[in-house]
Amino acid sequence: MSDAADPHAPIRAGIPEHGRVPKYFAVKTRLESVLDELGEGGLLPTERELAARFEVARETVRQALRELLIQGRVRRKGRGTVVAGPKLVQPLSTSSCTEGVRRQGRTPRRQLIALEQLDADPVLAGELRIGAGAPVWHMERVLLADDERVGLESTYLAVSRLPGLARDFAPDTSFYAFLREHLGVEPVSVDERIETVLATPREALLIGTPPALPMLLLHRSSRDANGEPLERVRSLYRGDRFSFTVHLDKKA
Structure with a gap:
């Protein structure tokens, strides 16, 4: 079965056919697992800590967090970021x-x-x-x-x-x-x-x-x-x- 016909192929999760993704998207995907572990209301580590964990620049983490914010997965609370509840x-x-x-x-x-x-x-x-x-x-x-x-x-x-x-x-x-x-x-x-x-x-x-x-x-x-x-x-x-x-x- 080809990847195009496989409903579980990576392309279904937003990865293009050539397999290359921007760094922020890879970080965003890893962050989604962190959100699931923390649960609603859980406080995320700081941008600096996340950048060190994922070995990327802080701006890359910041862009990933911006997308999660727009999607409603996280929200700002004071100077931190927490896991948002359902819409x-x-x-x-x-x-x-x-x-x-x-x-x-x-x-x-x-x-x-x-x-x-x-x-x-x-x-x-x-x-x-x-x-x-x-x-x-x-x-x-x-x-x-x-x-x-x-x-x-x-x-x-x-x-x-x-x-x-x-x-x-x-x-x-x-x-x-x-x-x-x-x-x-x-x-x-x-x-x-x-x-x-x-x-x-x-x-x-x-x-x-x-x-x-x-x-x-x-x-x-x-x-x-x-x-x-x-x-x-x-x-x-x-x-x-x-x-x-x-x-x-x-x-x-």
């Missing part, structure tokens, strides 16, 4: 991130950054079916799971739909739960678009990540049972801490 798996559905995090046994929280009224620009006004310049709520919150910052969310909705939002809503709780319990309304139709981006310096500071860390950006527009626009949401999730799933079922 949060968020299904793409009409439910909120709060409810998705709670289903995985984690404790979701929100930290309010801003709750303000803005004048709707023409694009936002068209999405919410209101007049250009009409007042909209803008609510910006940091997303947390077990006190770990994992994202940043901006919600826009017409003030006319919810004039008492600033008075009645506790911003550290689930917005969708508030809509259901206090207004008897919830999203029943949702459009979402996902793309990869880099956080701005401000966003990286709020989330607590390096600016070069890839992010997953979700644009969501939701409607109620009557088909009326409910909100527009821009959610930025850490690419090293989140993955998304969707269930597709082709009916006969």
Whole structure:
């Protein structure tokens, strides 16, 4: 059997046909074994110690660690690096991130950054079916799971739909739960678009990540049972801490 047909051949693990790999990739592969031995929360040796162990330059170790950081295998803690836990798996559905995090046994929280009224620009006004310049709520919150910052969310909705939002809503709780319990309304139709981006310096500071860390950006527009626009949401999730799933079922 040729290597190309062998599912266990090295090429399946990222080694090209010619068998030559960059030094950082070889170090990264060896580091993955170290991570498995240490377990979640385990503290990695310093770059200097790893460079001596693997007999490579510190920059080679640093590049390997950067890739592991982007993949979510490790995370920074103080001045050290520790083994990260599994990513949060968020299904793409009409439910909120709060409810998705709670289903995985984690404790979701929100930290309010801003709750303000803005004048709707023409694009936002068209999405919410209101007049250009009409007042909209803008609510910006940091997303947390077990006190770990994992994202940043901006919600826009017409003030006319919810004039008492600033008075009645506790911003550290689930917005969708508030809509259901206090207004008897919830999203029943949702459009979402996902793309990869880099956080701005401000966003990286709020989330607590390096600016070069890839992010997953979700644009969501939701409607109620009557088909009326409910909100527009821009959610930025850490690419090293989140993955998304969707269930597709082709009916006969």
